[in-house]
Amino acid sequence: MQTETAENPKKSRQKEMRNIMSTTLTKAYQLKKDGTPLTFTVTIGDAQKGVTSVTLGTSSLVSNQEGDVSLNIGADNNVAGQTLYCSTTVADIRSETKQTDVTYQLTGGVSDFQQTLNESVANLGDVVFYGATFFLI
Amino acid sequence: MTTFRKTIRLIVCFIFWGGLTRVCFAQQEATSLNMLLSPGAPGFVLLGVEPSSVERPGNVTDFGLNILNNTNGLSALPQNYAVEVAPYWLFGHPYLSYNDYSGDNGVISTVEQTFSISLATSSKFEGAVDTLSTGMGIGVRFSLLQGQIDVGFDNYKSKLDSVVNDLGGLNHKIDSVYRARSAADAMMSELSNARTTAANRNDSALVALIDAQRTARDGELRTEAENEIRSQNQSQIQQLKSLVTSIQLRRLGWKLDVAGGVVLDFPKQSFDNSSLTKEGGWITGGYELQNYSLLAVVRYLVDAKNSAQTNLDAGGRFIVPCSPNWTLSGEALYRSFTNQSNSSSWKFDVEIDYTLAKNSAVSFTFGRDSQGSQTGTLLSALNFIFGFGSQRP
Numbered sequence: 001m002q003t004e005t006a007e008n009p010k011k012s013r014q015k016e017m018r019n020i021m022s023t024t025l026t027k028a029y030q031l032k033k034d035g036t037p038l039t040f041t042v043t044i045g046d047a048q049k050g051v052t053s054v055t056l057g058t059s060s061l062v063s064n065q066e067g068d069v070s071l072n073i074g075a076d077n078n079v080a081g082q083t084l085y086c087s088t089t090v091a092d093i094r095s096e097t098k099q100t101d102v103t104y105q106l107t108g109g110v111s112d113f114q115q116t117l118n119e120s121v122a123n124l125g126d127v128v129f130y131g132a133t134f135f136l137i
Numbered sequence: 138m139t140t141f142r143k144t145i146r147l148i149v150c151f152i153f154w155g156g157l158t159r160v161c162f163a164q165q166e167a168t169s170l171n172m173l174l175s176p177g178a179p180g181f182v183l184l185g186v187e188p189s190s191v192e193r194p195g196n197v198t199d200f201g202l203n204i205l206n207n208t209n210g211l212s213a214l215p216q217n218y219a220v221e222v223a224p225y226w227l228f229g230h231p232y233l234s235y236n237d238y239s240g241d242n243g244v245i246s247t248v249e250q251t252f253s254i255s256l257a258t259s260s261k262f263e264g265a266v267d268t269l270s271t272g273m274g275i276g277v278r279f280s281l282l283q284g285q286i287d288v289g290f291d292n293y294k295s296k297l298d299s300v301v302n303d304l305g306g307l308n309h310k311i312d313s314v315y316r317a318r319s320a321a322d323a324m325m326s327e328l329s330n331a332r333t334t335a336a337n338r339n340d341s342a343l344v345a346l347i348d349a350q351r352t353a354r355d356g357e358l359r360t361e362a363e364n365e366i367r368s369q370n371q372s373q374i375q376q377l378k379s380l381v382t383s384i385q386l387r388r389l390g391w392k393l394d395v396a397g398g399v400v401l402d403f404p405k406q407s408f409d410n411s412s413l414t415k416e417g418g419w420i421t422g423g424y425e426l427q428n429y430s431l432l433a434v435v436r437y438l439v440d441a442k443n444s445a446q447t448n449l450d451a452g453g454r455f456i457v458p459c460s461p462n463w464t465l466s467g468e469a470l471y472r473s474f475t476n477q478s479n480s481s482s483w484k485f486d487v488e489i490d491y492t493l494a495k496n497s498a499v500s501f502t503f504g505r506d507s508q509g510s511q512t513g514t515l516l517s518a519l520n521f522i523f524g525f526g527s528q529r530p
Contacts, residue, residue, distance in 0.1 A: 125378030
């Protein structure tokens with residue numbers, strides 16, 4: 001699947017979905033810089049339990065919120081040049097599966113971004129640390 | 138016997154089993170009803186070797202194995218095996234939140250999450266010359282009603298809250314460590330400055346290169362932070378894991394399962410001689426309370442070889458948890474044939490279930506069988522359940 005990058009905005013699409021066997025992602029997110037509000041969403045899947053912290057620059061937006069998170073980051077003009085940090089810690093509490101998934105979604109920029117990170121654990125109760133970093137440019 | 142007398146006899150059976158288990162109320166503790174012992178796979182039912190005829194709804198793991206030893210003397214090697222797979226849980230579901238799972242999300246979601254396919258085999262000697270033949274049962278099963286999670290059972294909710302609290306502590310630590318490392322990292326600072334310069338010069342190729350390097354370095358910082366947190370918090374992580382594995386999920390309320398399948402026989406164990414010999418479907422439903430459960434089944438089995446053996450079963454089962462590891466249950470099943478010349482019969486049995494360890498359990502069934510030519514004979518079966526892939530709590 002094609003990857004939208006900063007140098008080829010012509011190839012951008014509304015949503016880009018990828019399932020990647022990884023627990024971290026880093027993204028240079030291109031802003032329109034026209035005052036469009038940015039929305040950031042974190043979804044914890046597979047019926048697992050997890051908490052999320054979100055920080056914009058040095059300001060904490062959300063601290064250890066359980067379950068799904070949906071935030072209005074602010075107008076893109078106001079956040080350009082800052083970095084959005086997100087840490088999600090998930091525990092496998094489901095006896096039916098060993099899969100853990102976290103989906104990060106950022107909208108309001110030149111193109112919407114969505115990516116699912118996943119990892120299978122060895123045992124019930126294992127903890128997985130997920131992380132996402134967005135350079136807002 | 139008239140239908141009324143048959144009904145009265147059935148009610149008396151329930152009362153009898155209820156009285157027999159009265160002792161268990163005095164010393165019972167909450168137990169993991171949802172996870173104690175998956176009943177026999179639908180394939181076993183079709184093959185006619187199921188340890189209990191009234192199956193307990195709703196136990197799902199992504200892959201499970203049943204080993205059934207059904208002999209009079211419990212002296213032979215296991216002869217009957219079944220594997221059961223729940224396809225839904227073999228794949229990831231990124232948008233299935235915990236609230237979606239634990240709440241009432243409709244019949245379709247329930248069916249998806251509980252649907253399982255089983256494959257069972259049973260070997261037996263048949264005919265005057267005692268030829269070994271194998272039957273293979275292919276069954277499916279799913280739930281329409283699963284009941285509601287009992288949040289008070291074994292401190293379920295408070296344990297989950299503790300899990301969330303512990304996750305918060307770990308998340309705070311790793312987030313703080315990572316951001317501190319990132320802020321102090323000289324390489325990240327240089328890359329950021331270089332990117333700004335390259336972007337101002339509209340050097341897209343260099344920008345892309347810097348973005349790739351920054352991505353790689355950020356990943357390294359995340360990994361370093363995780364390694365540090367895991368190293369410094371081993372006991373806390375292990376305690377969290379122990380807490381999670383101690384959580385037992387139980388669903389109470391109305392339960393309704395649907396199951397069915399077919400049987401292929403392989404006379405003299407020859408693949409080329411296989412034939413479809415049985416097919417059937419059944420519904421199991423009931424109500425589960427904290428102290429006991431009452432289930433009923435209606436089952437229709439078609440014998441493709443001998444239509445006179447096509448039968449309709451109806452029965453019930455009463456289940457009582459006696460301790461965290463022990464469960465006692467009793468069932469009665471009435472079998473009638475579509476061909477009136479065949480005599481109807483009763484099956485009674487008592488089952489004792491015991492949780493061996495995480496992900497494994499054993500059941501012992503003893504009673505009076507009513508399967509075909511075995512009507513009235515002793516039913517004695519030892520059944521082992523193992524869950525592979527994912528661990529049962």
